[in-house]
């Protein structure tokens with residue numbers, strides 16, 4: 041008999057002999073806990089759970105309902121948190137419905153938990169056998185190994201921990217620890233033969249071997265422990281490999297072994313029942329014997345004594361047999377119990393393993409599915425990429441093909457071109473070589489020509505010089521004083537006005553006396569050139585251009601405009617107020633021309649150009665003096681023009697009856713040119729005087745009085761002096777009275793024989809101006825008849841230059857002497873005239889006027905023309921006339937001179953000539969002046985100090 045403390049034996053409902061206390065119950069609890077944990081992992085049940093903890097967990101019936109709902113979803117639709125009893129009842133009802141063992145509700149309150157554990161394990165067993173017949177669970181089942189593989193519920197088992205596996209092994213039968221190889225030695229011969237080749241793995245056994253083994257009956261002779269060893273070996277192998285798959289053949293073997301074990305246990309149970317019945321029979325037999333013996337015991341027969349002894353002996357023998365049988369039975373029961381337990385354990389382990397494998401398989405499947413999906417997706421992407429690459433490749437391939445073809449075409453084209461070019465290059469080469477030869481020949485010819493050209497170029501300068509000389513000679517042949525007549529047009533639409541000009545020719549014009557009729561009225565004049573009213577400023581200048589240009593060749597040129605007031609002198613010389621480039625006057629055009637021409641000659645002659653403006657206002661008898669002329673650097677004609685404009689703005693202007701802006705002074709613009717011949721080193725000095733004379737006017741006609749009258753008288757006087765000079769020149773007098781006026785003094789170099797002089801005669805063609813026009817024309821006629829000496833260029837070699845300077849200084853001293861003499865003469869005259877006009881004075885006067893040609897002068901320069909009957913008036917108006925008028929004019933001159941000298945001293949106004957021109961070295965003389973009113977007038981005009989503008993071109 042075993043120890044009652046550790047094991048109590050008995051026969052259970054299933055007929056298996058099971059250990060009941062402690063260990064078995066603990067194993068069952070463990071199994072249950074593992075199962076519940078797989079179903080409801082959130083419960084976190086401990087493996088070594090006690091009855092009390094398990095009760096606490098299941099007491100409210102909620103977990104029970106959850107387990108059932110997990111296995112069969114919707115088995116218990118309503119699980120209450122508060123009505124525990126109802127939950128338990130619902131669970132028990134469901135168990136009842138499935139035909140599974142139940143427990144009492146009180147079992148969850150107190151006492152042993154065994155009925156509860158058994159109930160749940162039976163539920164587990166049913167779930168493992170998938171006997172719920174529930175589609176929902178079966179749909180998730182998976183088959184392992186083969187189509188006929190073990191079907192397990194789709195329960196999620198966590199992988200067993202190492203501790204759990206160890207614990208499981210420790211609880212397993214000691215047979216389970218044996219290796220498959222050791223077990224093979226314990227199986228029967230046939231079984232051993234079948235497995236004799238099996239050394240390591242069941243999975244490696246061939247299907248034939250396993251088939252043989254399964255079919256053979258050798259399992260019958262195999263010990264139970266060996267069979268269990270095989271089961272455990274397979275399971276362990278499956279656990280160790282963890283490959284989630286038991287080969288079908290091994291599963292079949294396992295099943296075969298399990299069936300064999302089950303069969304044996306059934307046989308054992310049957311045997312036990314038989315034994316038990318046997319024992320019952322024996323017990324009854326012994327009971328009957330006991331009753332016999334008890335009956336004998338009540339008798340006293342000897343034979344009875346002997347019978348008692350035999351019975352007793354038999355009884356003893358029977359007792360011994362019984363004890364042996366009982367012992368055997370107990371052994372068998374223990375063995376069956378152990379086997380049952382092992383089988384149960386193996387079964388559970390197998391189930392657990394299956395669950396684990398299934399979970400792993402599900403995980404692996406899910407993973408595989410996931411990976412498969414990923415791979416499929418990737419494959420799809422690759423496929424798409426492949427397609428894209430393929431299409432791009434195709435398009436690129438086509439593109440490249442196209443390009444290749446294009447390139448081939450281009451290459452072919454280019455190579456054909458190249459060939460053509462080569463050919464053309466060859467022909468061009470030939471041409472070039474031919475051209476080279478031609479070119480060389482041409483070069484030779486050109487060389488020869490160049491030589492001749494060089495020779496011609498050498499002669500060019502000589503020829504040019506000759507040309508210039510010839511040109512100037514032609515000019516001289518034309519007459520050194522040339523007279524151009526310009527007829528002023530009728531302004532402001534007065535074209536209808538009757539004109540006194542009957543005919544205008546190239547160089548002649550005919551004027552008609554409005555007071556006469558017929559031929560007698562006509563008078564013709566001939567000049568070098570006549571410009572009609574329609575002549576433009578440009579036309580006028582074009583005609584005089586060669587003259588202005590000769591200044592650059594070292595000639596003195598004088599262009600002056602003469603005419604009555606308002607006849608267009610200023611217009612011709614300067615242009616109208618606010619002139620445009622079209623109607624600029626001679627001054628500006630000449631300047632431009634000289635600048636341009638000098639620039640074009642810079643390679644041979646280096647020019648210096650200086651400009652001076654002098655205004656002669658109210659003729660002064662003390663002689664000419666030009667003050668410190670302001671010199672301004674100029675780079676272009678525009679600079680000069682600006683300065684000339686400033687000078688013009690200060691010109692004495694006032695309105696007369698004849699001209700709104702009548703010039704009340706003589707304006708002399710002098711352009712000094714000094715040119716240095718770079719080849720010879722000689723110097724050319726030329727002056728261009730551009731003189732705009734103040735307008736002559738008849739005082740009575742112009743209706744002036746006071747200062748205006750004085751101005752007019754001064755103007756007339758200076759013009760008369762001018763006429764005297766012209767007259768003297770025309771008469772070739774030995775004495776030319778240059779010093780009678782500032783104007784003639786200033787123009788001396790231009791009028792004095794070697795200059796080229798041009799006079800513009802400006803006339804008005806209206807009837808009212810007839811007398812002035814006629815007078816002017818006559819004057820011009822006279823001038824045009826003057827023959828000056830041949831014009832001479834002021835070309836100085838170095839020696840000549842020095843001599844010229846000496847001459848100039850001598851001239852200066854002579855002119856000073858002349859002035860002195862004149863002054864003394866004037867003083868002398870005064871003294872003579874003071875008491876009375878003595879016969880001596882008269883003779884002196886006569887002797888002074890009795891210069892050669894004086895008579896002619898009187899005839900030609902006076903207004904005694906029979907056509908014009910205003911002699912008495914004009915004598916005082918104009919500075920030239922009859923002898924008597926001359927005399928009175930002289931008297932007037934003397935008076936004026938006296939007044940002027942007095943007032944000049946007060947005014948201290950100086951005028952200087954340009955310093956650059958040797959011939960016109962400034963001669964300082966007593967400052968001119970005038971009356972108080974005059975000084976104010978000057979100050980007003982000049983801003984207090986401005987008198988001249990002298991402009992010099994920078995070196």
Ligand SMILES: Nc1ncnc2c1ncn2[C@@H]1O[C@H](COP(=O)(O)OP(=O)(O)OP(=O)(O)O)[C@@H](O)[C@H]1O
Nearest residue numbers: 528605606607608609610611616699702703734735
């Ligand atoms: N050819 C011409 N074409 C157009 N207008 C002219 C011409 N000649 C002169 N004039 C105009 O006649 C007016 C008088 O001319 P300008 O001032 O030149 O005369 P002047 O002889 O200088 O007079 P003065 O002696 O009084 O100064 C001006 O308005 C001028 O513009």
